[in-house]
Amino acid sequence: MDRPGLTPERLTRAGAELADEVGFDQVTVSALARRFDVKVPSLYSHLKNSQDLRIRIALFALKELADRVADAVAGRAGRDALAAFADAYRDYAREHPGRYAATRLRLDRETAAASAGVQHAQMARAILRGYGLDEPDATHAVRMLGSVFHGYVSLELAGGFEHSAPGALESWEWIVDSLDAVLRTRSTR
Amino acid sequence: MDRPGLTPERLTRAGAELADEVGFDQVTVSALARRFDVKVPSLYSHLKNSQDLRIRIALFALKELADRVADAVAGRAGRDALAAFADAYRDYAREHPGRYAATRLRLDRETAAASAGVQHAQMARAILRGYGLDEPDATHAVRMLGSVFHGYVSLELAGGFEHSAPGALESWEWIVDSLDAVLRTRSTR
DNA sequence: CTGATTTGCCTATAGGTATTAGGTAGAAGC
DNA sequence: GCTTCTACCTAATACCTATAGGCAAATCAG
Numbered sequence: 001m002d003r004p005g006l007t008p009e010r011l012t013r014a015g016a017e018l019a020d021e022v023g024f025d026q027v028t029v030s031a032l033a034r035r036f037d038v039k040v041p042s043l044y045s046h047l048k049n050s051q052d053l054r055i056r057i058a059l060f061a062l063k064e065l066a067d068r069v070a071d072a073v074a075g076r077a078g079r080d081a082l083a084a085f086a087d088a089y090r091d092y093a094r095e096h097p098g099r100y101a102a103t104r105l106r107l108d109r110e111t112a113a114a115s116a117g118v119q120h121a122q123m124a125r126a127i128l129r130g131y132g133l134d135e136p137d138a139t140h141a142v143r144m145l146g147s148v149f150h151g152y153v154s155l156e157l158a159g160g161f162e163h164s165a166p167g168a169l170e171s172w173e174w175i176v177d178s179l180d181a182v183l184r185t186r187s188t189r
Numbered sequence: 190m191d192r193p194g195l196t197p198e199r200l201t202r203a204g205a206e207l208a209d210e211v212g213f214d215q216v217t218v219s220a221l222a223r224r225f226d227v228k229v230p231s232l233y234s235h236l237k238n239s240q241d242l243r244i245r246i247a248l249f250a251l252k253e254l255a256d257r258v259a260d261a262v263a264g265r266a267g268r269d270a271l272a273a274f275a276d277a278y279r280d281y282a283r284e285h286p287g288r289y290a291a292t293r294l295r296l297d298r299e300t301a302a303a304s305a306g307v308q309h310a311q312m313a314r315a316i317l318r319g320y321g322l323d324e325p326d327a328t329h330a331v332r333m334l335g336s337v338f339h340g341y342v343s344l345e346l347a348g349g350f351e352h353s354a355p356g357a358l359e360s361w362e363w364i365v366d367s368l369d370a371v372l373r374t375r376s377t378r
Numbered sequence: 379c380t381g382a383t384t385t386g387c388c389t390a391t392a393g394g395t396a397t398t399a400g401g402t403a404g405a406a407g408c
Numbered sequence: 409g410c411t412t413c414t415a416c417c418t419a420a421t422a423c424c425t426a427t428a429g430g431c432a433a434a435t436c437a438g
Contacts, residue, residue, distance in 0.1 A: 006386080030424055031424095039388060041387080041427080044426070045386065109352065136355045137363070139353070143350065148340055151338070152336035154293075166328060170329070171329045217394095217396085219394075228417060230397080230418085
């Protein structure tokens, strides 16, 4: 009777992989149990329930994405930092669509506050520092960046740009340029 | 034995209402059957399956939203039209979160081509006509507007702006202003 | 090193949703 | 009044979530 050595961490990671393969909303306790060749109830020693699993995957993905973005942005400023931020975001979503979808899971306030979501907001603010925005413009700008990036990536993943020219990459670059232009205009410096 | 008079149309409309009440992903054939006080299999005479129901709700919502936007934009141009478009979009999502979520359902190419999604794209292009953009800028701009609006609304509905100042409306207006500014800059006129 | 405890996965079970097959009663048509 | 059709039904299968309780391997105390 070999024990597969289940842990919340291994289950979360496997859940993230599963999400990328079949979609975040197809991640079920059952599918995960099959993947470990284990009976379903065995997972309930490690997970409170299926929502707990989803939350763990979301937190995992938020952290992973934040780390990537931090890495991409390091040592850059201004337009350069903005583009690196944007690309890190888009690339992650394209590489890991299921994990990206997981980051959109609605978390309760407490969980959200303890998550890497906080880091995301801080990094966005850090990039905007280069543009010299005062409050409340900085907050507006953070929200605008979040909206554009999330919106674009989510439309692209949904296949919205597949059947028309120009390619999704050109539009992405055009949009990042536009954001840079707008932020420079809004600057008080 | 009273017959409730089920039809695909009534089921779709009730499904849309249900979506607004409990969330689009909580719309199930079972819940809909309960709402009509009917056994679940009875619905299968009117719906192919649960995905068919979701698609019908999506198409219904796309059309309803397109009609609203068309109405809001009628007789306006430039910044005015842009703001009307934007507000119609956001207001619909706030009033009908479930239906709005339904509009994000991924449709196969054929279904999408026959849907009111086409109208949405045309209206966005119509608004951009006022800004005098040549291709491919016009397409980039359509994608940018779609991204921002969808992204913002989806973050707002997810509660992302609830626990921080300034209010979601101010940011919305700031963003619409910014879009207007960028589009004027991009104009070839 | 041995007996007790804990751990980790198991079986059994119950309830919910999706879907198909096939039955029946009332409405509509001849 | 008889047939046919329609609209909803019961029955049955399959899969997912979740809980309760069991058993054997691993771990720990003396």
